[in-house]
Amino acid sequence: MFKKIKKLFYLYVLKRKYYRVGKCNVCGRCCQKIYVKHKDVIQTEEEFKKLQRLHPFYTYLKIIDKDETGLVFECTNLDKETNKCKIHKSRPGICRRYPQEELFKMGGNLAEHCGYRLEPIESFEDVFNKVCKKNKKIKK
């Protein structure tokens, strides 16, 4: 029963398609070698400076590289000895919620070896049956 309520809540209230499962193994990869997307992937220092005025999270980032995708960042709050976040208790919401399915919508992927994974809430069979039911109703 709880599972069913949870599923409906995620699907219809939160409008999610995936459950986040697993746990963080403190690899620190999601805090380094990252791209920033705001409409498009940030390409220039000027774009990045504008973005920093919009949200404090971006003030934590520093540019470490640029490649064919865009500027590459790492977070200055990452302790590279321990791979832990130096502001863990007050870390921004975007970090608390990582990884979210929006990551996929933005063309991103989970960091390699991330301890989390995103699992579809509805199986292929569920979706297939729903579509069949809908089609039957339309034909009537």
Ligand code: SF4
């Ligand atoms: S604030 Fe902490 S959790 Fe967020 S990106 Fe920086 S180091 Fe990682």
Ligand code: SF4
């Ligand atoms: S990539 Fe995944 S496992 Fe690694 S620190 Fe980030 S959330 Fe944790």
